[in-house]
Amino acid sequence: MLSGLWNLFIRALGTAVALWVVTLLIDGVSIATPDVILAGDGSYDRLLVFLGVAAVIVVLNMLVRPVLQVIGLPITLITLGLFALVINAAIFLLAEWISQALGLGLSIETFLDAFWGAIIMAIVNWLLGPLTGLLSSKR
Incomplete structure (x- = not known):
């Protein structure tokens, strides 16, 4: 049980880094901290918000994404896999709605911002994969 929580935390941490990169590269994607202080003196609130949004994305990828992939399988086959990018953007938009x-x-202005943001997040998570995999196997 503890190792499962550790793996979830490591995945959320990697996704938080990817989300941070997305907010740097895509103007239409931003994260604002709440008006109230979340913890302590508020100096770590931005980090906590990134981790919270990342946890939402990780949970959606675990629970909702497989269902959407099965439902969208015919379209994914017809488009030679490109529809999977639309599914990723939809998950990102759903994460915005839940985080709000x-x-x-988390704020995403357009579907195109969500589309490119999801692609960048996938690339950064892919690049961080060996590191997060190493950290996950340590427990």
Whole structure:
């Protein structure tokens, strides 16, 4: 049980880094900290918000993405896999909606921003994969 939570935390940490890169590269994607202080003196609130949004994305990728992939399988086959990029963008937009409901400040302006943001997140997570895999196997 503890190793499962550790793996979830490591995946959320890698996704938080990827999300940070997306906010740097895509103007239409931003994260705002809440008006209230989340912890301590508030100096780590931005990090906590990134981790919270990343946790939402990780959970959606674990629970919702497989369902959407099965439902979209015929279209994915017809488009030679390109529809998977649309599914990733939809998950990213769903993460925005849930994070807004939770009071976390993820904001995505357009579908195109979500599309490119999801691609960048996938690339950064792929690049971080060996490191997060190494950290996950340590526990």
